[in-house]
Amino acid sequence: MRIHRFFTSHPLQNGLQITLEEEPSHHINQVLRLRAGDNVALFNTDGEEYGATLTQVSKQKVTATIGELIKHEAKSNLAIHLILGISRGERMDFAIQKATELGVNHITPVLTDRCVVKLNETKSTRRQAHWRRIVINACEQSGRCRIPVVDKPVEYGSALSSIEGATTILLDHRSRFTLHQIDAPQSSLSILIGPEGGLTSNERQLAIKKGFVGVRLGPRIMRTETAPLATIAAVQTLWGDFSD
Structure with missing residues (x-):
């Protein structure tokens, strides 16, 4: 099953719980219709991607608990x-x-x-x-x-x-x-x-x-x-x- 990826400006670290920004929250709740307990992938500007589990999905907010590091993207040589x-x-x-x-x-x-x-x-x-x-x-x-x-x-x-x-x-x-x-x-x-x-x-x-x-x-x-x-x-x- 495909894991949906989302960008966030929050720092990412195993065990942290974050509230996602308006745009990914809207996409998760209103477009994809994901639910609490579903797994997603999150990345920010650090070049690292983490697995995460949605803990709350509502019109008011979407929260997620950060899991394990999935990958680190090395900088290109060009x-x-x-x-x-x-x-x-x-x-x-x-x-x-x-x-x-x-x-x-x-x-x-x-x-x-x-x-x-x-x-x-x-x-x-x-x-x-x-x-x-x-x-x-x-x-x-x-x-x-x-x-x-x-x-x-x-x-x-x-x-x-x-x-x-x-x-x-x-x-x-x-x-x-x-x-x-x-x-x-x-x-x-x-x-x-x-x-x-x-x-x-x-x-x-x-x-x-x-x-x-x-x-x-x-x-x-x-x-x-x-x-x-x-x-x-x-x-x-x-x-x-x-x-x-």
């Missing part, structure tokens, strides 16, 4: 930072969900010249919270125990200026380089991918000035929601944890 031009609605949601499943560690949504999405401060905060929920759900479903960081949307230039100490690549179908032709990253890799319509010439030049190396993935031009998935899968195969 930390992947995705810097992604913001696209519309479901396209952005899909890219963030699948990037999480593929093992990305950090996601920075960026506002570029060709972004069709306009965000003020309030909308940016709401969108960040929405994307974080997508990331958490993707971790619950995929078996991950470490939650990727999701930044608030940031201006393009500011995003590039904040990158330090990593190999940096720009996905660009015009480039003469492929992934096989660049130096292997030591421990971290930043991947820059534009929005619908791509990056402008000035934006590409700024990225190169900041040290990004343009690379292409074959002869085809990929959509903004496809490009990050193909790139992450490729780098995980070459240098990451796909061989673990």
Whole structure:
């Protein structure tokens, strides 16, 4: 029987009893219709997953007693930072969900010249919270125990200026380089991918000035929601944890 997994911000330790947050409580009570005595798995940002037994399930609250450690998720030998031009609605949601499943560690949504999405401060905060929920759900479903960081949307230039100490690549179908032709990253890799319509010439030049190396993935031009998935899968195969 499948054991349902849930993220919690609480510290986890054998024998502790905790009250779960509103979102997992609602899912346990109203969606899955679990009952006191049912077993679940819980994880937080420490990279560890514990078994747990539900002790109270009601509309008011859901409590659980923490059991034995199930697994400890080691950090990947390649930390992947995705810097992604913001696209519309479901396209952005899909890219963030699948990037999480593929093992990305950090996601920075960026506002570029060709972004069709306009965000003020309030909308940016709401969108960040929405994307974080997508990331958490993707971790619950995929078996991950470490939650990727999701930044608030940031201006393009500011995003590039904040990158330090990593190999940096720009996905660009015009480039003469492929992934096989660049130096292997030591421990971290930043991947820059534009929005619908791509990056402008000035934006590409700024990225190169900041040290990004343009690379292409074959002869085809990929959509903004496809490009990050193909790139992450490729780098995980070459240098990451796909061989673990």
